[in-house]
């Protein structure tokens with residue numbers, strides 16, 4: 001491409017060279033790969049709006065990563081999830097009309113703006129923001145956004161559940177959870193597998209089937225399926241907080257528990273309300289669940305209870321203690 005070279009003072013043939021440049025962004029030096037247009041006759045670097053802008057955007061992106069700022073694409077996603085135009089989003093936030101447009105095109109965002117955007121990524125926070133702030137939106141725009149938030153309600157619900165559930169569990173993988181942070185989706189898929197596979201499945205039996213599945217999968221793969229921790233209780237090892245988890249499963253209409261009185265004893269039978277588990281579990285996970293199911297197919301609650309009580313992990317822990325996945329190596333199936 002021919003361009004005017006100031007040094008040669010004429011139109012010259014140019015080419016693009018790869019080089020490294022250092023930009024200074026808010027007083028911080030950022031090294032960045034750059035493409036620059038150079039004069040083939042004198043070697044001088046020539047101004048090229050497109051190339052130079054791309055380099056600046058790259059430098060900004062490095063700065064963003066370093067300071068955990070949202071990428072331009074993420075800002076666009078946040079806006080689009082609410083069905084807002086760039087101008088509409090700016091109005092909502094009481095920012096200058098062009099602000100969002102500039103950010104989405106690579107301009108570096110203000111840090112306070114960045115924090116607000118991260119906060120508003122969560123639809124529940126957006127609802128809160130909308131009801132507590134006077135925004136530049138007109139009535140029609142506001143109504144449209146509220147409608148959008150209604151549509152996002154199931155997602156808000158799910159986020160709430162996730163937050164609620166994760167508040168109960170270890171935040172980090174360790175030997176206690178089979179090197180996996182509790183995964184509620186896997187947990188309910190495993191519950192659904194057994195509830196759909198076993199006729200008349202009782203809760204006491206299910207709790208032990210879950211324990212065997214996680215332990216065996218851990219023994220063979222070095223990681224558990226659900227990330228549940230198992231607690232030593234008088235009637236065997238059970239997933240920690242299983243009562244809370246079953247409450248959520250019922251509320252989400254994934255299963256329900258049918259209570260029957262049999263010979264003066266309460267029997268809690270697990271009834272599946274859907275069978276949507278196959279897409280959630282891997283083939284390896286399903287194969288372990290099937291083996292566990294087969295092994296205990298004809299075991300009543302009492303027999304599986306007696307069987308589970310002889311496991312070393314159970315015998316060597318006391319009531320209320322977590323049974324480490326360390327003991328998985330002793331389990332044979």
Ligand SMILES: [Zn+2]
Pocket residue numbers: 005006007008009012039040041042043044
């Ligand atoms: Zn030149």
